Amino acid sequence: MYAIDHHDLGTPPSTSQTMVSIEIDGRPFAVPEGTSVMRAAALAGVSIPKLCATDSLKSFGSCRLCLVEIEGRKGYPASCTTLVADGMKVRTESDKLHQLRKGVVELYVSEHPLECEGCPADKHCELQDMAAVHGVTGSPYIAGDSCPPRVTAESRAISYQTDTSNPYFNFNPELCIVCSRCVRACDETQGTLALTISGRGLASQVAASQSESFVESECVSCGACVEACPTAALSEKSLLSFTKPTQAITTTCAYCGVGCSLKAEVADGKVARMVPNRDGHANQGHACVKGRFAYGYATHADRLTKPMIRATLSDPWREVSWDEAIGHAASEFKRIQAKYGRGAVGGITSSRCTNEETWLVQKLVRAAFGNNNVDTCARVCHSPTGYGLKQTLGESAGTQAFTSVMKANVVLLMGANPTEGHPVFASQLKRALRAGAKLIVIDPREIALVNGPHIKAEHHLQLRPGTNVAMINALAHVAVTEGFVKDDYVAARCEMASFNKWREFVAQERNSPEAVEAVTGVPAASVRAAARLYASAVNGAIYYGLGVTEHSQGSTTVLGIANLAMATGNIGREGVGVNPLRGQNNVQGSCDMGSFPHELPGYRHVSDNAVRGSFEAVWGVTLDNEQGLRIPNMFEAALDGTFKGMYIQGEDIAQSDPNTQHVVAALTSLECLVVQDIFMCETAKFAHVLLPGSSFLEKDGTFTNAERRISRVRKVMEPLPGLADWEVTMRLANALGHPMHYDHPSQIMAEIASLMPTFTGVTYEKLERLGSIQWPCNDAAPEGTPTMHIDQFVRGKGKFFVTEYVPTRERSSSRFPLLLTTGRVLTQYNVGAQTRRTENNVWHSEDRVEIHPHDAENRGIADGDWIGITSRAGETVLRAQVTDRVQPGVIYTTFHFPESGANVVTTENSDWATNCPEYKVTAVEVVKVDKPLDWQIRFRQNRDARLPSRHKAPAAV
Amino acid sequence: MHAEQLVQMVNDISAFFAPQFPEAEAAAEVAGHLKRQWEKRMRLQIVEILNSGEGAFSPVGRAAIALLAAEATRPAG
Numbered sequence A: 001m002y003a004i005d006h007h008d009l010g011t012p013p014s015t016s017q018t019m020v021s022i023e024i025d026g027r028p029f030a031v032p033e034g035t036s037v038m039r040a041a042a043l044a045g046v047s048i049p050k051l052c053a054t055d056s057l058k059s060f061g062s063c064r065l066c067l068v069e070i071e072g073r074k075g076y077p078a079s080c081t082t083l084v085a086d087g088m089k090v091r092t093e094s095d096k097l098h099q100l101r102k103g104v105v106e107l108y109v110s111e112h113p114l115e116c117e118g119c120p121a122d123k124h125c126e127l128q129d130m131a132a133v134h135g136v137t138g139s140p141y142i143a144g145d146s147c148p149p150r151v152t153a154e155s156r157a158i159s160y161q162t163d164t165s166n167p168y169f170n171f172n173p174e175l176c177i178v179c180s181r182c183v184r185a186c187d188e189t190q191g192t193l194a195l196t197i198s199g200r201g202l203a204s205q206v207a208a209s210q211s212e213s214f215v216e217s218e219c220v221s222c223g224a225c226v227e228a229c230p231t232a233a234l235s236e237k238s239l240l241s242f243t244k245p246t247q248a249i250t251t252t253c254a255y256c257g258v259g260c261s262l263k264a265e266v267a268d269g270k271v272a273r274m275v276p277n278r279d280g281h282a283n284q285g286h287a288c289v290k291g292r293f294a295y296g297y298a299t300h301a302d303r304l305t306k307p308m309i310r311a312t313l314s315d316p317w318r319e320v321s322w323d324e325a326i327g328h329a330a331s332e333f334k335r336i337q338a339k340y341g342r343g344a345v346g347g348i349t350s351s352r353c354t355n356e357e358t359w360l361v362q363k364l365v366r367a368a369f370g371n372n373n374v375d376t377c378a379r380v381c382h383s384p385t386g387y388g389l390k391q392t393l394g395e396s397a398g399t400q401a402f403t404s405v406m407k408a409n410v411v412l413l414m415g416a417n418p419t420e421g422h423p424v425f426a427s428q429l430k431r432a433l434r435a436g437a438k439l440i441v442i443d444p445r446e447i448a449l450v451n452g453p454h455i456k457a458e459h460h461l462q463l464r465p466g467t468n469v470a471m472i473n474a475l476a477h478v479a480v481t482e483g484f485v486k487d488d489y490v491a492a493r494c495e496m497a498s499f500n501k502w503r504e505f506v507a508q509e510r511n512s513p514e515a516v517e518a519v520t521g522v523p524a525a526s527v528r529a530a531a532r533l534y535a536s537a538v539n540g541a542i543y544y545g546l547g548v549t550e551h552s553q554g555s556t557t558v559l560g561i562a563n564l565a566m567a568t569g570n571i572g573r574e575g576v577g578v579n580p581l582r583g584q585n586n587v588q589g590s591c592d593m594g595s596f597p598h599e600l601p602g603y604r605h606v607s608d609n610a611v612r613g614s615f616e617a618v619w620g621v622t623l624d625n626e627q628g629l630r631i632p633n634m635f636e637a638a639l640d641g642t643f644k645g646m647y648i649q650g651e652d653i654a655q656s657d658p659n660t661q662h663v664v665a666a667l668t669s670l671e672c673l674v675v676q677d678i679f680m681c682e683t684a685k686f687a688h689v690l691l692p693g694s695s696f697l698e699k700d701g702t703f704t705n706a707e708r709r710i711s712r713v714r715k716v717m718e719p720l721p722g723l724a725d726w727e728v729t730m731r732l733a734n735a736l737g738h739p740m741h742y743d744h745p746s747q748i749m750a751e752i753a754s755l756m757p758t759f760t761g762v763t764y765e766k767l768e769r770l771g772s773i774q775w776p777c778n779d780a781a782p783e784g785t786p787t788m789h790i791d792q793f794v795r796g797k798g799k800f801f802v803t804e805y806v807p808t809r810e811r812s813s814s815r816f817p818l819l820l821t822t823g824r825v826l827t828q829y830n831v832g833a834q835t836r837r838t839e840n841n842v843w844h845s846e847d848r849v850e851i852h853p854h855d856a857e858n859r860g861i862a863d864g865d866w867i868g869i870t871s872r873a874g875e876t877v878l879r880a881q882v883t884d885r886v887q888p889g890v891i892y893t894t895f896h897f898p899e900s901g902a903n904v905v906t907t908e909n910s911d912w913a914t915n916c917p918e919y920k921v922t923a924v925e926v927v928k929v930d931k932p933l934d935w936q937i938r939f940r941q942n943r944d945a946r947l948p949s950r951h952k953a954p955a956a957v
Numbered sequence B: 001m002h003a004e005q006l007v008q009m010v011n012d013i014s015a016f017f018a019p020q021f022p023e024a025e026a027a028a029e030v031a032g033h034l035k036r037q038w039e040k041r042m043r044l045q046i047v048e049i050l051n052s053g054e055g056a057f058s059p060v061g062r063a064a065i066a067l068l069a070a071e072a073t074r075p076a077g
């Protein structure tokens, strides 16, 4: 069932610019060529009866309910499969049509009796609607001898068992009308093709994979089939425990950087279900298992709801009023600054919070603390993107809209695993690939897109971890030496001196695929073929992820990617570009909002007097013109005794930052740590003040996704702790003596728009009207900018950089002979604080280490064994998964569970330009052991005691 | 901050700029990077390390910190 407020037009829109004139029931209309008669009628306000058609799927023409009469044509064509033609005259109602359609409905009702009371779809069921429209209350085929013969009651009882295996939705075959919408949704919308229609004629039935249960099948629980189903055959379990939702509130997913637009359907002030928004610009009606279903964490029993304070870490927590907690925090920060100096405190903003909230935290640091010690978790993920793209192109952001991929001929995917990390973009990418685009994957591991059942990459350059720069240089070498450079483009748009220097550098023999083969481990011939494919494409697009940034040369790789794209003329139009796939939902936004210690909002350096002056005028304070500390610098300064107080909003740095022991030592040395979070996270264990946070369902604001798209977050329920995060920051600033007063986040956005040239045209009113806006949005682009750098680069001329490959210090050695690299799974998110508190654990309840059979055998390790992983930083124990997805010499794990301790082993190595940690390469040794370490066992026990059984229903939101 | 680690960071930055420019220019780029990216405490400490004669700097790294040191002694610094 699609969202309760969706008005379905029956078939997808046509993209044609040519209009044709038609007449519907005697009234003239003009619609784009290629539009179906059904959609044209719907646009004209005439709803033609239908069952197998819906506007998210290609028309199918199976139910025969949408028949119409067309002047000059024989018979009764199906309006969903008939396209408009100029001068066409359509009649949608006649006695004959009514009679034909009624017969069809009666047949359906014979298979699906109208026993609607108590059905989750009651009052929102398309069959029920069709029966009502045609005055059908029962079926003449049910009583007596039925013709055609029906499935007998006995066979129905055997075959019609409800499949309840998926934790979030049921499949009840008895309610199925075999319209194939689910099968087509799994194919066209999701691209997994997990469903088929098995059996024939009236005995036909929907089946998952090889007639397995949903949870055992290859289904990824995206919910597309559930959204598409016209009846309750596929329906959300949550609907069973709520009264009918009466309101749909459009908001934005708080998980990954795709930023899907979702509709929260609300009953009695709570979320009864979450449905993708078919008008959503980032997701076009799709979602994944996280955004669609895993929102139960928001009302989990573990939510913190009361402010708490304690004098020392060994004292018990004491629940206090908001005023006392905030007063205490403010007086501590003031005391520390008086004693140790202005620079002794700082703050961390969160990519999980809204733009408005992030704005306030950085404003608090700069204006109330009076320093620039503000940083964000982007430090540990995409800070090299900010640096690299700013240096080369002039703006710290991706260049395209997601839909641009549909115009790409070749997609180069580097260090990203979208089917797990960015699932809805992955579905779009799969659509592009199935339409003929070619894929090159650069990744140490065989990700699903390399060799899937329906998708195959043209080339998989399976390089050794830590050799990205050598690889990018080799690709560029081929482009330059084999004549693929777009000279006109470069001459018109780039700095020639920098280009010539770069060309001369990459052309050197030492950068050839043959020369670097020993470093990357990838056969030179594959590199050459892949380079030719990308460089010769009409439209070549690069997408990349943390596998690019989280390296000691992360920034160099980003520069190298931009170099390659510029040299081959692949920036500045649709179908091309350089596209970072951002991890957290608001990483782009938190960076835009000035979360870096050296940059004011809009990526402008704090030393820029004019920019600083504009902020000083509005904020009424003098701002520090010196950059502040980055997160790792804060830790170091804490250990040195010059940094004593921290305000952390919505980040769990004790779990997410590298070298946990080091981080813990730093946090313990603070005199005042204020943590604002929705759960008692790992970092909160070192806090003196706990400010309970609010989830995305509890506040208004905006998120900005990986395509620079600003979308509204809308309040669905009251904040559980009584205050939304932005209100808490405001109170803290006031207590610190810097007055802040906003009645609503829209006023914060007005301030943002007044101070950021890329946001001057953004208002809540415009967001309401347009649905979403891609910045820059200003006088030059009043409705936003889907594609950047069209006529020229933001910095003027594009700048090339020489990208010398410098091997990481994390090299395998005799003591640590393997390289550990890290990644994500679809069903868990980041440090797992949210998804671990949902039924998603059904799919992934522990992190495992993938190890190649060869390395496993050498060490006597079998699948499922506990293995100890040791690096020079620390030791952890995880279960082994023996697989050839990884190459010999490389092991791989996810890091969604705190007891996995992935960051206990990662080192403090970091990107040279931004200090982004080198998560993707750690030299380790592994040995078979008997059991996890004691601290891991304790963690697991605590977690199991705290979390609901995975078979219990999640807390309802 | 660990002196060794700070020096290593300077050397890493230098390893990026050294191949792009002649040594003096590269050193200026590194110094410029540090001035725009590093907090004052770190810049002071790295100058101290240079002055103490301890750090195992790369040539460009050493030249860059020498530039920072020279600027720090100037009144405007």
Ligand code: SF4
Pocket: A182, A185, A186, A187, A190, A192, A193, A194, A195, A208, A218, A219, A220, A221, A222, A223, A224, A225, A226
């Ligand atoms: S939930 Fe998604 S993947 Fe699973 S069967 Fe439905 S459409 Fe396919």
Ligand code: SF4
Pocket: A175, A176, A177, A178, A179, A180, A181, A182, A183, A206, A225, A228, A229, A230, A231, A233, A234
């Ligand atoms: S499960 Fe729903 S969508 Fe799928 S065929 Fe049956 S009625 Fe149609």
Ligand code: SF4
Pocket: A253, A254, A255, A256, A257, A258, A259, A260, A283, A286, A287, A288, A289, A290, A291, A292, A422, A423, A424, A425
């Ligand atoms: S997690 Fe990402 S892909 Fe999934 S629904 Fe949310 S924004 Fe969309």
Ligand code: FES
Pocket: A049, A050, A051, A052, A053, A060, A061, A062, A063, A064, A065, A066, A078, A079, A080, A081
């Ligand atoms: S809606 Fe047209 S045939 Fe089913």
